[in-house]
Amino acid sequence: MTSATITLSEFQQPSRLTLLFRYLRRNISLVVGLFIILGLVAFTVIGFLTLDTKDAYPLSAKARQPPSLEYPFGTDFFGRDLYAAMVVGMWQTALIGVLAGAIGTFIGVVLGFTSAYFGGLIDGGIKGVCQVLTPIPVFLIQVVIAGSLDKRSVTIYTMALIVVLLSWMGPTLVIRSQVLSMKERQFVSVAKLSGLGDGGIIFGEMLPNLLPFIAAAFVGQVFSAVFASFYLAVVGLGPLREPLLGNTIWAAQTQGAFFNGWWWWPLAPAVAMVLILSSLALINMGLDELANPRVRRTE
């Protein structure tokens, strides 16, 4: 066997961009998910640039028109242009998702860190609350909260708050378990021995290493927030004035859209929702792999 020697000049480290592309080629679900999301963002942005958002509200178009060149997705019973309703609804869904996702992840990171890093009574308390709340079907409680509010005070922002109120347990437990294992790692001991304070260790040493997990938890939170707000809206507990995707399906169903032959009305928001949810699920799977290479898919 002859051994080949590689001199340093022959061996070229591929550029970061090449490396990124190589990684993405392996992580198909992340790529597909990102592509769909980009498509949806483009749809929304183009819509906002070319449309009057007032068309998404009642009495702005001829009612009950099937899809045509003028109204690509048709119009509904109340005279909304469903194309405009989709654009605004998509934006509102994204707003709820990102808001609730960010708040939920933030609470999760703070509680998870406090719980795992300080341990003892605090840990027991936080863990206990998470465990007791987990078996309760969260959707029921969200339904009760949303139903108790005065209809007029339900807005996009209250929706985000309702959704976040009972969804921080997941990220808390994930971050907690990660911090617990990271606490025992050597670089943390080194940092401690070199006299770094709690703040320095948490923000300087541990947080940067947890970023992939936090990102994955964030996408997971956005996913569940979009899911939960959609579910609330679909049973008629959303902000009724707004063209939120779930609201549109609910309105179509209560007006008997299929019975009356207005098939396009519930279909457009359903397709939009499928695209949003599947892209988020794909990104979530892709990020899981990025954060935790050990769960690489077995081919």
Added chain:
Amino acid sequence: MSIKIILQRLAFLLIVIWSAATITFFIPRISTRNPIRERFGVLARSGGFSPQDMEQIVQSYNRKFGLDKPLIQQYWDYVSSLARGDLGVSLFKFPKTVAELIMEALPWTIGLLLVTTVLSFIIGNLLGAIAAWPHAPGWMRGVATPFVMLMGVPPVLLGVFLLFFVAFRMKIFPLGGAYSIGIVPSQTVEFYLDVLRHMLLPALALIFGQVGGWVLSMRGMGITIQGEDYVNFAEHKGLGAYTIFKDYYLRNAMLPQVTGFALALGSVITSGIIIEQLFALPGIGTALIDAIKFNDFLAIYGIVLFITIAVASLMVMVELLYPLIDPRIRKG
């Protein structure tokens, strides 16, 4: 499994139920809506009595339901009557009790959810096991793929598409309702067939929405188990492929799935509530949404608690039954 663990789990169950009861008690009370005023407001507007009468009626109702007592007193009354198993009466559908309300709706929900959940569990696990089994023919492994692709799609959206394609375009199945209008519920074959015809689309939506998850997790388990020594050993002993599949491979891969089944119950009931709304079925989800529409908080408490108790106790039950299917735990 010692008595101590069983008692621990039961105590945990009680804490879960008490938390759910407390949360659901206080939330509707923060609301500014008054269900009694709302109900009689409608009556008053449609003519009948003067505002003074209205005040009197509202006050006598408040006394009757104990709503004039301080909140803490009400909370105590509520918890103690709960402990006796009394869910109270519906504010809106008075004099119907909440228990009656639940009992009327329950058969629909149980029928739909039990059948679909168990079916999806069986189908999903079989498909997942086959998908990971190297000796299975290629076409059999391919069957699982479409289900996995549907995994991210909530059942309610599948329901909308099914309604569009099967009920609206092809006109094979009805667009909603639990039975045809004009048919009186009775214990006849025709009635049951009619119900079955109405239940098929919601059931399909629920099954398609759930199978993918089971396929994926079972496939992962199956792949792990293939590498195990006892599977290799069984193969070298010359056991038939079917025996290995059934007794060595499936039985071991199933164990974590059973835990998953208990955890899935919460999301099953959520999908069930929404599917009932979409297909206009008179189940417990519809009862809950109706109660919320009128802020009938006694009914809200009752239904939410009932579902929570059902889900949480099923979870604990599966956990306690676990040693029966996994003999290793019994010894430990």
